[in-house]
Amino acid sequence: MTGVQQAPTDRVIQHWYRDHVSCLQSTLASLLIREGEDPLGALGLSWEFRHLPGDVRPEEFYWPCARDGDLVGSLLPYHRAGSVWRTAPDTDPLVALETALAGNRLPIVAVDNYHLPFRPAYQDVHSAHLIIVYGIDRVAGEVLVSDAMPPAYHGPLAIADLLRSWTSVNPREQEAFFSGVHIDGRWLDVTLGTPFPPLTPARLGEAMAANLARFDSDGPDRAGLRGLAEFGTELVAAARNGDRATVEEAYPFGWGMQAQAALHGELLRDRGVQWRNPVLAEAGRRVEQVAHAWTPVRVCAAYGRADPRAWAGDLAHRTARLRRAHEEALAAIEQAMATLNDGSGEIG
Structure with a gap:
């Protein structure tokens, strides 16, 4: 694909944040809002304790999945929702995101904060993070991204910066908790199955x-x-x-x-x-x-x-x-x- 690929703009991408949440909840909240759902009503419905020894990974978005490989389905067990981790091809990684956008799906992309100019960790600390990609303009050499985590950002990012961040080996250097696991071009393909039943x-x-x-x-x-x-x-x-x-x-x-x-x-x-x-x-x-x-x-x-x-x-x-x-x-x-x-x- 060439030129511009962007998700339909009839549904606005909004930021949603709470002090205790990570990029996992904040990115998913933006997808829920875009579908007309209340993020608190969805994300707050389930509560559990689950610890899987040997499964914990140094990523900001780690979650102990009850449904193997289904991060969103495990996070929203009372909804018709699910997700699959996908890996972009080495030859042209953007194709996978363009295909998702063409299907009106917003990809949640794993990144290394070290390579993102809008993150405080830029050129300082490697750490695994999630952002939403909602547009791609190959002609301008930019993607449009959304990140609700403070300081929050909504706008263009150079394709070169995205690719560096998205394919980073995320080396463990100064940061002990969210580095040391390769990013490897991963992205989360989410199906929400909305509308959800009313929360009575x-x-x-x-x-x-x-x-x-x-x-x-x-x-x-x-x-x-x-x-x-x-x-x-x-x-x-x-x-x-x-x-x-x-x-x-x-x-x-x-x-x-x-x-x-x-x-x-x-x-x-x-x-x-x-x-x-x-x-x-x-x-x-x-x-x-x-x-x-x-x-x-x-x-x-x-x-x-x-x-x-x-x-x-x-x-x-x-x-x-x-x-x-x-x-x-x-x-x-x-x-x-x-x-x-x-x-x-x-x-x-």
Whole structure:
């Protein structure tokens, strides 16, 4: 293909961001908005704990997939949504993106921030990141990209810069948490299956019940409250044994868990206010406390990688607090579910 290829402009690409989210949630949110969906209502519906030992990768967009290879389907398990990781051909990588755009699909492209002039890490730090490509102009030598992560950018990028970033080996140098894995021309081909069903109290209650069931699950994955306890025990043991690699992994892994808890909590709190249900709003606040409890765990892991044994006590304290925050939030959700079923939480 030659010339200009751009997604139809009748649907605007908007930025959406929250303090706890990564590029995974922010890029997907832009796709949801473009389809007329509420990103909070979609991204905040599911809440779980899932840790897959040996699977954690140093990428900002890492997520422990319940559906093998389907990142978006794992992130939105209650929606008709899915995704496939694809690799662009070496001969002409842009063809894959042009084909997606011609089919009215916005590709989410993996990149190395080191090669992107609009990122603060430009020519300084290598790190794996995601952006949306929504237009390609071979004549001008530019692509149009969207990145909601601060400082946020929406506009042209030289094709040469995209290709450098998109095919980077992403070497591990100064940055320990999101570098060391090749980018290799990867891009995420997303199918949203919209429109989504309305988020009624009944539908939210069904999702909350399914979330609770997953936390009670005793399946093969390291998941639910049992998996959370195992994760904490392993992390503290690794610190006491001086295992830097395992301690270090808690930082990128914890970001996804933290982001999901923050969005689920915000959704419950928002709907609690909208539906005049203070019990639901309180449950949301409790889930948001889980997100905040992830912060010291991740920070201790980040600092602790240099001298894990010195941080073992802090990690033991913080992971125990994280488990308590989960237990308190789940108890609050059980109470809130009863109000959704019988309407007792509504005022007036």
